[in-house]
Amino acid sequence: MSALRLVSNRTSQQALSNSDYTWDYEYYEYGPVSFEGLKAHKYSIVIGFWVGLAVFVIFMFFVLTLLTKTGAPHQDNAELSEKRFRMNSFVADFGRSLESERVFSHQMVEESQSLFHFCINEVDHMNKEKESQKGPSLESNTHFQEVPKSSGTFEEDLHCLTKFNIPNFVNTEQNSSLGEDDLLISEPPIIL
């Protein structure tokens, strides 16, 4: 790296005024650096750096897992059921739009199913519990049920919400009575 070579160039020119050849073959001039009388191990910076990095990464991981364990503080039952209803109606619209519009290729539908299974399957459980949803929404939900259920990951959440932005879905949803807040959580997430 040029930064390194020019730094070493200057210092070596100051220190080694008479020797011409040595630092031509050496990356760093070891002449002025004396290794005698070291109090700590000579690789102490290397060891300290890597240990510090590992500790930091593990600390970050524990902080994130702690975040998963602390619950959301404002979780009213009424608000929760209202959110569930809105999710149900959104799913109903989503299912109807999937059934009606033949624009989507089969691959797109399958991919959307696999990406939405985390959202939809949970709602489907609520549908079955409430026994209130009939018609095309149930058909679409049972269609989604064919996708093997696996626990959603953070990545799948991201892909899930990315797929909301397919143009046809967006237009359909904006025509419905749902607002943006109904899809996102209206209250701000917890900031520690």
Added chain:
Amino acid sequence: MSTERPSDLIKHLGQTSIPSLENISDFSLNVTDCTQVVVPEEVFFTVAAAGILENLLILIAVVKNKNLHLPMYFFICSLAISDMLGSLYKTLENIFIILCKMGYLKRHGDFEKKLDDAMDSMFILSLLGSIFSLLAIAADRYITIFYALRYHNIMTLRRALAILAIIWAFCAGSSVAIALFSYEAATVIPFTILFPLMMFFILCLYVHMFLLARSHAKKIASLPSSTVHHRTNMKGAITLTIFLGVFLCCWAPFVLHILLARFCPHNPYCACYMSIFHVNGTLIMCNAIINPMIFAFRSPELRSTFKKMFYCSRSNCSW
């Protein structure tokens, strides 16, 4: 020769190909010196070639499949390009060292020096491109989650391409400037401050998204605290830790090396750290291999594109 600035090439040449001459000097060296830790050339070439191939595959897949012409995949492509540049730099450097060994290139020629400067700026371009691409990916995901319905209006294809053009123009200008003015103290400090700053910003974005995903999961759950969600959020924590941990572990050693080279080149402890420079370079190339796995290959669409590419090449099916 003492007044002339030796090129980086010569130094690499000296210490990778002629290890026996390393300790030749007028000064008597202590036997407990930290000698340069040399990574074999075969390892270099293998790692670099793997990085280049993998990222090239991603570029080809995104170009071929029309479904992947989305801003999200363009940012992933930008990351792939910057990783490819980093690996390319190492490969070219090794090739030139071998050519010098064989005598095809002069050691002190002007051409070699200019080539060396160009390669240094390519490496800095790769580093800056990586950082900004990761930032762009994080910002894109942030907008996806927090402005979901308006995402399509906020992040159009044109805007994404404009953002990428601005990022790469800035990186190219900065890399040329850093390569030209590398002797100034001022260049090293902003370079090393940029790195933790970007890391911290990306961490904040992802933590905010993670909190929303967690509260979202809790709200649509029928049970308030089921083991499914605990596992879900644990996976989210693992994913996030992997994102940032890999970036930190691959780039931070090199950034620390630059800092130490600037501020304490004569300290024996610093000199011992700087002796593992080639290991740090190999780590950067490993980052080029790992990045596609944690960003690109997680997308099901991209994976299915790869499968089609490999199977269709055998059976000639239509794209």
